[in-house]
Amino acid sequence: MSRIAYVNGRYLPKRLAAVNVEDRGLQFGDGVYEVVTVQDGRFVDEDLHLDRLERSLREIRIPMPMPRGSLRQVLAEVVRRNRVRHGLCYMQVTRGVAPRDHPFPRKPVPPGLMVTAKNLAGYPADVDAWAAKAILYPDQRWERRDIKSTNLLPNVLAKQAAREAGAAEAILYDEATCLVTEGASTSFWIVDEEGALRTRHLSNAILPGCTRAALMQELREAGIPWREEPFTVEQTRRAREAFVTSATSYVRPIVALDGQPVGDGRVGPVTRRLFEIFGRHVKGAARNAA
Amino acid sequence: MSRIAYVNGRYLPKRLAAVNVEDRGLQFGDGVYEVVTVQDGRFVDEDLHLDRLERSLREIRIPMPMPRGSLRQVLAEVVRRNRVRHGLCYMQVTRGVAPRDHPFPRKPVPPGLMVTAKNLAGYPADVDAWAAKAILYPDQRWERRDIKSTNLLPNVLAKQAAREAGAAEAILYDEATCLVTEGASTSFWIVDEEGALRTRHLSNAILPGCTRAALMQELREAGIPWREEPFTVEQTRRAREAFVTSATSYVRPIVALDGQPVGDGRVGPVTRRLFEIFGRHVKGAARNAA
Numbered sequence: 001m002s003r004i005a006y007v008n009g010r011y012l013p014k015r016l017a018a019v020n021v022e023d024r025g026l027q028f029g030d031g032v033y034e035v036v037t038v039q040d041g042r043f044v045d046e047d048l049h050l051d052r053l054e055r056s057l058r059e060i061r062i063p064m065p066m067p068r069g070s071l072r073q074v075l076a077e078v079v080r081r082n083r084v085r086h087g088l089c090y091m092q093v094t095r096g097v098a099p100r101d102h103p104f105p106r107k108p109v110p111p112g113l114m115v116t117a118k119n120l121a122g123y124p125a126d127v128d129a130w131a132a133k134a135i136l137y138p139d140q141r142w143e144r145r146d147i148k149s150t151n152l153l154p155n156v157l158a159k160q161a162a163r164e165a166g167a168a169e170a171i172l173y174d175e176a177t178c179l180v181t182e183g184a185s186t187s188f189w190i191v192d193e194e195g196a197l198r199t200r201h202l203s204n205a206i207l208p209g210c211t212r213a214a215l216m217q218e219l220r221e222a223g224i225p226w227r228e229e230p231f232t233v234e235q236t237r238r239a240r241e242a243f244v245t246s247a248t249s250y251v252r253p254i255v256a257l258d259g260q261p262v263g264d265g266r267v268g269p270v271t272r273r274l275f276e277i278f279g280r281h282v283k284g285a286a287r288n289a290a
Numbered sequence: 291m292s293r294i295a296y297v298n299g300r301y302l303p304k305r306l307a308a309v310n311v312e313d314r315g316l317q318f319g320d321g322v323y324e325v326v327t328v329q330d331g332r333f334v335d336e337d338l339h340l341d342r343l344e345r346s347l348r349e350i351r352i353p354m355p356m357p358r359g360s361l362r363q364v365l366a367e368v369v370r371r372n373r374v375r376h377g378l379c380y381m382q383v384t385r386g387v388a389p390r391d392h393p394f395p396r397k398p399v400p401p402g403l404m405v406t407a408k409n410l411a412g413y414p415a416d417v418d419a420w421a422a423k424a425i426l427y428p429d430q431r432w433e434r435r436d437i438k439s440t441n442l443l444p445n446v447l448a449k450q451a452a453r454e455a456g457a458a459e460a461i462l463y464d465e466a467t468c469l470v471t472e473g474a475s476t477s478f479w480i481v482d483e484e485g486a487l488r489t490r491h492l493s494n495a496i497l498p499g500c501t502r503a504a505l506m507q508e509l510r511e512a513g514i515p516w517r518e519e520p521f522t523v524e525q526t527r528r529a530r531e532a533f534v535t536s537a538t539s540y541v542r543p544i545v546a547l548d549g550q551p552v553g554d555g556r557v558g559p560v561t562r563r564l565f566e567i568f569g570r571h572v573k574g575a576a577r578n579a580a
Contacts, residue, residue: 005311018308019316021295021404026309027382028442029319060447090390092317100380100406102442102449102475114311116390142444143430151441152318152392154432157350159392185392 004081006074006115011081014116023112025094028102029151031112032056033092036075037247038084039122039282043075044247048210053093055208056148057111061104062095065113078115086122088248091115092150123250123282127275131253131267132168134244136233137161139172139181146204158184169244171236171257174205179230181205186244186252187212190231191270193238201228211245211278218277241268243275250282251275294371296364296405301371304406313402315384318392319441321402322346323382326365327537328374329412329572333365334537338500343383345498346438347401351394352385355403368405376412378538381405382440413540413572417565421543421557422458424534426523427451429462429471436494448474459534461526461547464495469520471495476534476542477502480521481560483528491518501535501568508567531558533565540572541565 005017024030034053037044050068057064065071075089096109124130140154158170162184170184181200182188187209189199197219202208219226236242240263242254251274253267267275295307314320324343327334340358347354355361365379386399414420430444448460452474460474471490472478477499479489487509492498509516526532530553532544541564543557557565 007311014312015310017311019311020305021297021307021309021382021406022304023316024446026313026316026384026404027323027440028446029440030443030446033317060443061450092311094316099408102446103453104446104450114316116311118389138433140433142432142441143428144444147443149443150317150319151432151443153320153350153437153439153441154434156314156318156320156392156394160351160394163393 004078006078006113008110008112008114011077017114017116019094019112019114020097022100023094023097025092025112025150027100028095029149030060031062031092031094031150032060032148033090033150034148035247036089036091037282038079038087038089038117041079041085043089044282045210045214046072046075048213049247052148052208052210053091057093059144059147060149062093062111065093065111071113074113074115078117082117082119084117084119087117087119089115089117120248123279127253127272128267130275131255133166133256133259134169134171134183134242134254135162135165135167135258136236137170137172137184138175141172144204145181145206146202146208148207155184165259167256169254171254173233178233180233180236182207182209183244183246186246186249189243189245190236190239191241191268192231192235193240195240197224197226197270198231199226199228200230209245211247211250214281215245215251215274215278218281219274222277239263241271243271245278251278294368296368296403298400298402298404301367307404307406309384309402309404310387312390313384313387315382315402315440317390318385319439320350321352321382321384321440322350322438323380323440324438325537326379326381327572328369328377328379328407331369331375333379334572335500335504336362336365338503339537342438342498342500343381347383349434349437350439352383352401355383355401364403364405368407372407372409374407374409377407377409379405379407410538413569417543417562418557420565421545423456423546423549424459424461424473424532424544425452425455425457425548426526427460427462427474428465431462434494435471435496436492436498438497445474455549457546459544461544463523468522468524470523470526472497472499473534473536476536476539479533479535480526480529481531481558482521482525483530485530487514487516487560488521489516489518490520499535501537501540504571505535505541505564505568508571509564512567529553531561533561541568
């Protein structure tokens with residue numbers, strides 16, 4: 001748990017880290033966030049996350065709370081004060097505090113910025129132990145899923161349904177088309193029944209995953225082909241392999257869907273290789289930055 | 291503006307009224323809210339709002355933060371401490387404070403409760419001055435709009451688009467079907483080109499409006515017929531009259547849509563009559579409760 005949090009200019013013990021009841025992040029979900037992994041005390045893919053933060057803010061017209069260089073310093077300071085070696089750093093930016101009214105405040109107010117950090121295990125040693133179960137669940141989210149907003153109630157309900165089914169993730173699909181979108185907090189990939197590595201193309205229907213993008217760069221360098229195109233729930237059920245990616249899931253095998261094995265129910269060769277490649281990326285990022 | 295707010299058991303000056311950065315309302319939009327009008331120091335349709343609060347909480351499995359009788363006392367106390375004669379009382383319930391993780395906290399935590407109140411003008415004297423313009427705007431919200439959650443970013447963006455077009459409300463429609471759902475913070479009604487009073491039927495596509503329900507009860511008592519059925523953007527553009535309802539809009543005429551007059555661009559006879567009827571409801575509610 002974060003012991004020290006940064007809130008609107010101050011580093012505070014967590015129990016005192018608070019925002020006003022009229023912060024628009026609380027009353028309207030009027031804000032965005034990012035989660036960055038820390039490995040060996042260094043950020044993994046920090047620039048990808050800060051690029052996406054700036055994009056999300058631009059899309060909903062909230063200014064950056066401070067220049068990127070200053071924000072990097074705040075993130076590093078929160079990590080340092082919480083003595084995080086392996087873990088994550090969470091940042092949230094809101095439109096700020098103003099008397100409650102749906103439209104943006106007429107007189108602009110400073111955006112809110114909250115940053116926390118906590119320790120977690122580092123990159124998993126054992127991909128078989130890292131494998132997880134998932135469920136399929138209707139995608140009930142709004143139409144701008146490309147914006148990493150804190151309007152996360154549909155994600156919360158999907159994740160809770162997963163947990164109650166003994167699973168770690170909910171793989172979301174559009175009920176009208178039966179096309180899979182992504183995981184409730186992850187990008188989703190399959191090795192289809194012909195052996196093709198696939199993940200859905202970017203659009204307003206999914207979040208542009210930073211780990212998704214970082215893995216694609218690794219695939220390019222390793223000469224591993226993949227396709228960005230939608231696939232159905234049925235194609236997912238017939239897939240040889242499946243896995244999710246995210247800052248804190250890295251490459252995580254999905255070996256069961258709705259209680260049925262994916263492929264033979266064990267971690268497949270493609271997923272196993274990508275887990276290894278991404279491990280080198282995560283640890284290399286830490287090394288390069290050091 | 292609320293000078294005194296109730297937050298998790300304490301009445302606090304507004305600048306000190308704060309919630310922890312790990313409140314799930316802030317990080318996940320994991321909560322619901324209500325706005326109740328105050329007229330002559332009394333709540334209007336309080337039971338309808340508390341019924342809906344309980345329903346919203348039930349749908350996302352957050353317990354009531356306290357029994358309804360105690361909650362009523364808190365609301366009344368916030369109104370009293372803020373010396374509100376005519377105005378509104380805002381209440382928000384969140385799933386509470388817990389280390390950030392999408393599913394519900396494994397060990398339940400107490401729900402968060404925040405209540406504010408502020409003065410506003412009372413029921414408008416002049417329906418013509420109360421008339422407003424609106425725009426039509428795509429409905430980008432999630433699929434459980436029947437839950438009054440704080441996942442309001444799509445509503446915020448729609449309301450801002452309305453303001454920038456010189457309008458007070460955005461009337462939302464489904465892009466696939468061109469069927470109107472409701473206003474960004476109101477229920478929406480038309481008198482169609484045949485003279486029929488219509489509003490959309492209840493489903494997951496719209497919020498079950500308390501003012502909508504209260505007005506229907508008044509219609510019933512006055513013997514005024516209406517139909518609950520969807521209508522298209524085109525039918526809306528051809529409507530004789532249009533109006534919105536909400537706790538703070540009461541019955542508010544919409545006399546222009548996207549810059550074009552609705553009917554002859556003036557408040558029509560049906561809307562005028564319903565404004566008068568609802569005024570008696572609002573003032574009568576205050577009288578009856580007094």
